[in-house]
Amino acid sequence: AQTVTQSQPEMSVQEAETVTLSCTYDTSESDYYLFWYKQPPSRQMILVIRQEAYKQQNATENRFSVNFQKAAKSFSLKISDSQLGDAAMYFCAYRRGNFGNEKLTFGTGTRLTIIP
Amino acid sequence: DADVTQTPRNRITKTGKRIMLECSQTKGHDRMYWYRQDPGLGLRLIYYSFDVKDINKGEISDGYSVSRQAQAKFSLSLESAIPNQTALYFCATSFSRGTDTQYFGPGTRLTVL
Numbered sequence: 001a002q003t004v005t006q007s008q009p010e011m012s013v014q015e016a017e018t019v020t021l022s023c024t025y026d027t028s029e030s031d032y033y034l035f036w037y038k039q040p041p042s043r044q045m046i047l048v049i050r051q052e053a054y055k056q057q058n059a060t061e062n063r064f065s066v067n068f069q070k071a072a073k074s075f076s077l078k079i080s081d082s083q084l085g086d087a088a089m090y091f092c093a094y095r096r097g098n099f100g101n102e103k104l105t106f107g108t109g110t111r112l113t114i115i116p
Numbered sequence: 117d118a119d120v121t122q123t124p125r126n127r128i129t130k131t132g133k134r135i136m137l138e139c140s141q142t143k144g145h146d147r148m149y150w151y152r153q154d155p156g157l158g159l160r161l162i163y164y165s166f167d168v169k170d171i172n173k174g175e176i177s178d179g180y181s182v183s184r185q186a187q188a189k190f191s192l193s194l195e196s197a198i199p200n201q202t203a204l205y206f207c208a209t210s211f212s213r214g215t216d217t218q219y220f221g222p223g224t225r226l227t228v229l
Contacts, residue, residue: 004158035217045159045206045220091158103174104151104218106158 002027004094006107013082014115020067021077021110023092031097034068034075035104040088048090051075053097079112087114119143120221122207128227135194137224139207145219146212148190150174150182153204153223162205165190166212197228 003026013019025034036048051059051068058066063083067076079086092107120141129135139148146167151159151174161174163182171182179201183191194201207221 037220043204043223043225045208045223047217047219050217093159103161103164104159106160108156108158 002029002094002096002105004092004105004107006090006092006110008110009108010111010113012113012115013079015082015084017082018078018080019082019112021079021090021092021112023075023077023107025073025075025092025094025105027073027094027096029096033095033097034066035093035095036064036066036075036077037091037093037106038086038088039091039109040085045091049077082114084114084116087112120207120209120219122205122221122224124224125222126225128229129197130229131198133197133228135197135226137192137205137207137226139190139192139221141188141207141209141221143209143219144211145209146187147210147216148184149208149210149218150180150190150192151206151208151220152176153206159206162192194226197226199228202226202228 005024032053034051038046038048049061063080065078089109091109093104095104123138149164150162153159160176165171165184168184181193205224208218210216210218
């Protein structure tokens with residue numbers, strides 16, 4: 001079974017600094033997708049970034065980028081120029097790429113605090 | 117207006133009561149999902165539906181049932197609520213002919229006393 005591990009329950013960063021959240025996963029599949037979701041205090045789950053396993057290029061979305069290391073099964077999220085609005089729980093998630101299998105497997109989350 | 121809505125947003129009920137949580141979407145997506153979030157456990161899949169006639173169990177379906185009334189509506193029922201079903205419940209949608217990324221509703225916080 002696929003598993004997703006987030007080893008940092010809590011992280012903090014100074015406003016305007018850069019922070020990296022870690023995620024590792026275990027799978028025997030070669031075709032899959034990885035995601036980072038953000039859950040602010042409003043509890044809404046918001047998609048931050050998406051990575052296809054077959055793409056070597058790391059995904060980026062404005063201040064958010066990933067470091068995808070397929071061989072190491074590592075998928076870290078880098079947040080640059082941290083802002084107060086980035087404070088939230090961040091969840092890493094995995095989904096197999098096979099048609100008909102849409103289950104997302106989530107990690108346990110990392111709580112990010114932004115220090116003004 | 118939000119693309120994925122859930123009602124109610126908060127609900128407190130008693131053990132043994134029947135509860136229905138509703139999800140509606142205006143995204144035009146064909147696939148819909150129900151997840152449960154417990155502290156320290158992340159989200160876990162309860163049920164998912166590829167279209168109105170296709171409903172599948174997730175990893176924690178015991179004690180739950182679902183109904184896909186239309187492409188845009190997917191309801192989750194607890195036939196006889198118990199305290200360990202106290203959790204945050206999320207509905208999500210995705211489009212099979214797009215990136216198939218799942219988009220979540222705002223969640224329903226359910227407390228079973």
